[in-house]
Amino acid sequence: MKADIKVAQGSSWPMFVALATAGVVAPFLVYPTFLMKVLCFALFASAFNLLLGFAGLLSFGHAAFFSTSAYVCGYLCKVLGATPEVGILAGTAFAGALGALFGLLAIRRSGIYFAMITLALAQLAYFVELELPITGGEDGLQGIPRGRLLGLIDLSNNLAMYFFVLAIYLGGFWLIHRTIHSPFGQVLKAIRENETRAISLGYAVDRYKLLAFVISATLAGLAGATKSIVFQLASLTDAHWHMSGEVVLMTLLGGLGTVLGPSAGALVIVGLENVLADKVGSWVTVILGGIFVLCVLVFRRGIVGELRALSIARRNEA
Amino acid sequence: MTIFGHSLHELAPQLLLGLINGSFYAVLSLGLALIFGMLNVINFAHGAQFMIGAFVAWIGLTQFGVNYWAALVLAPLVVGALAVLIERLMLRRLYQLDHLYGLLLTFGLALIAEGVFRNYYGVSGESYDVPEQLQGGVNLGFMFLPLYRAWVVVAALGMCLVVWFAIERTRLGATLRAATQRPDLVQALGINVPQLMTLTYATGSALAAYAGVLAAPMVQVNPLMGSNLIIVVFAVVVIGGMGSILGSIVTGIGLGLVEALTKVYYPEASAVVIFLIMVIVLLVRPAGLFGRTA
Numbered sequence: 001m002k003a004d005i006k007v008a009q010g011s012s013w014p015m016f017v018a019l020a021t022a023g024v025v026a027p028f029l030v031y032p033t034f035l036m037k038v039l040c041f042a043l044f045a046s047a048f049n050l051l052l053g054f055a056g057l058l059s060f061g062h063a064a065f066f067s068t069s070a071y072v073c074g075y076l077c078k079v080l081g082a083t084p085e086v087g088i089l090a091g092t093a094f095a096g097a098l099g100a101l102f103g104l105l106a107i108r109r110s111g112i113y114f115a116m117i118t119l120a121l122a123q124l125a126y127f128v129e130l131e132l133p134i135t136g137g138e139d140g141l142q143g144i145p146r147g148r149l150l151g152l153i154d155l156s157n158n159l160a161m162y163f164f165v166l167a168i169y170l171g172g173f174w175l176i177h178r179t180i181h182s183p184f185g186q187v188l189k190a191i192r193e194n195e196t197r198a199i200s201l202g203y204a205v206d207r208y209k210l211l212a213f214v215i216s217a218t219l220a221g222l223a224g225a226t227k228s229i230v231f232q233l234a235s236l237t238d239a240h241w242h243m244s245g246e247v248v249l250m251t252l253l254g255g256l257g258t259v260l261g262p263s264a265g266a267l268v269i270v271g272l273e274n275v276l277a278d279k280v281g282s283w284v285t286v287i288l289g290g291i292f293v294l295c296v297l298v299f300r301r302g303i304v305g306e307l308r309a310l311s312i313a314r315r316n317e318a
Numbered sequence: 319m320t321i322f323g324h325s326l327h328e329l330a331p332q333l334l335l336g337l338i339n340g341s342f343y344a345v346l347s348l349g350l351a352l353i354f355g356m357l358n359v360i361n362f363a364h365g366a367q368f369m370i371g372a373f374v375a376w377i378g379l380t381q382f383g384v385n386y387w388a389a390l391v392l393a394p395l396v397v398g399a400l401a402v403l404i405e406r407l408m409l410r411r412l413y414q415l416d417h418l419y420g421l422l423l424t425f426g427l428a429l430i431a432e433g434v435f436r437n438y439y440g441v442s443g444e445s446y447d448v449p450e451q452l453q454g455g456v457n458l459g460f461m462f463l464p465l466y467r468a469w470v471v472v473a474a475l476g477m478c479l480v481v482w483f484a485i486e487r488t489r490l491g492a493t494l495r496a497a498t499q500r501p502d503l504v505q506a507l508g509i510n511v512p513q514l515m516t517l518t519y520a521t522g523s524a525l526a527a528y529a530g531v532l533a534a535p536m537v538q539v540n541p542l543m544g545s546n547l548i549i550v551v552f553a554v555v556v557i558g559g560m561g562s563i564l565g566s567i568v569t570g571i572g573l574g575l576v577e578a579l580t581k582v583y584y585p586e587a588s589a590v591v592i593f594l595i596m597v598i599v600l601l602v603r604p605a606g607l608f609g610r611t612a
Contacts, residue, residue: 128590
């Protein structure tokens with residue numbers, strides 16, 4: 001087992017270099033705004049995957065962290081004139097605190113109930129965001145200024161904005177990768193595989209689950225706050241349960257419990273929505289639902305999971 | 319007569335509305351509990367099935383002249399038949415896997431149903447006339463009681479009692495309860511458990527459709543009517559626990575009334591009060607009010 005971990009860590013640098021290179025080249029080939037959306041959702045889905053893929057906890061309420069953080073960041077930048085990095089940090093911290101609160105409640109039950117509780121709590125957050133006077137109700141917060149990063153770099157330049165988002169994504173991705181491969185991550189996997197056994201081995205299972213929940217919520221918040229700066233908008237769309245479902249779908253499609261899967265899933269889903277939006281209009285929901293059903297029935301390993309299984313099979317043959 | 323600054327004239331209609339909502343919570347959470355008990359699946363499509371029930375009634379009336387009373391039978395049959403297909407073709411493949419896959423599958427199905435209906439009927443909603451026999455109402459002195467609303471409460475709670483009786487007092491119900499506890503043992507006794515599971519899923523889904531028909535004349539029939547309701551019902555289920563049928567009924571009605579009172583005394587919180595109660599219950603009694611195990 002120890003050797004396994006070492007191999008996994010040793011071989012992760014090429015992956016980072018490849019990701020970073022692809023990230024640097026991409027904006028010269030593809031529309032940067034689209035890429036920024038992909039990166040935000042990739043980070044969001046990776047954060048979600050940390051919880052479902054590695055701790056086995058299905059949260060159906062991650063939209064709450066994604067959207068709350070966007071509102072906090074948007075409010076700070078638009079109304080109080082904060083710089084973008086301050087807004088993003090504050091939004092992220094707020095999402096982490098909210099995650100601690102939701103996590104404390106949700107981990108009191110497990111399995112199916114956990115999913116229902118997170119869904120209900122997110123719906124609570126949705127209503128609060130709808131009613132609060134400072135969130136702009138149905139309109140949301142519009143025209144959030146992109147501002148100057150650290151007061152120096154003008155983010156209204158799309159390319160500068162893009163590289164800032166790329167840096168955030170890579171940072172978040174690295175953090176998740178480190179978490180998964182740390183002893184803490186190993187304990188999470190142990191809990192996922194056999195919770196009773198983990199308890200009998202003396203692990204304070206609830207504390208591990210809570211910490212995983214908080215990390216996941218924080219990074220989901222980071223993604224949401226970043227998105228609010230990129231699109232200069234924090235809206236109820238991000239808070240709706242459809243959004244919670246969408247992030248589940250990205251993770252499932254890309255490959256549950258794989259490091260790269262959620263990012264691949266985000267790329268496919270955001271790309272699909274982009275391509276389909278002006279062609280089939282509101283049939284997009286039906287198509288997403290169909291993909292959901294197919295993933296659950298015949299494609300449970302997801303894109304990255306299937307590729308990995310394929311490469312393992314090939315290695316065994318050789 | 320005034321109660322905490324509100325007259326009975328103000329309170330009574332709200333309480334009636336609470337009773338009606340509570341009856342819907344009861345029927346829907348009962349269906350969820352039935353399915354969960356037997357299949358270990360949380361049926362996310364329950365809200366969609368509720369919505370489809372209402373649409374079957376509306377389409378039946380406007381296109382084919384099927385009246386309300388026929389729809390009350392027809393819609394559950396249509397949705398039940400759909401449910402048989404879903405169980406046989408899809409859900410059945412997932413029983414050996416983690417329970418979460420059942421939730422995800424039915425979530426996908428709910429998205430499909432909602433999307434399809436939204437494409438054909440938009441989100442504005444269609445109105446369904448109250449059947450002739452139930453138009454008008456009775457003046458009770460302190461309030462005007464629309465006949466249809468009274469009927470909805472009776473019909474919903476009556477159905478709950480029928481289900482309770484079927485499960486607790488009949489031979490089929492006894493088999494069902496046994497199969498919920500020990501499917502392997504019941505199968506060994508020569509009972510077709512897979513068939514029983516199909517039947518359970520169809521029945522639970524049909525209950526949702528029945529509630530949908532009952533709701534049709536009171537609300538605008540629209541593709542989103544189920545999804546917003548079902549999340550509240552999930553909270554109801556967390557609060558009550560899915561352990562007992564009577565528990566579901568009592569919790570459903572109790573929460574409907576609490577919601578109504580909140581609407582009178584502190585309207586800002588009426589949309590969230592059930593979620594807040596869920597938070598409190600989780601803190602005080604995590605297994606739910608009537609729950610046995612987590």
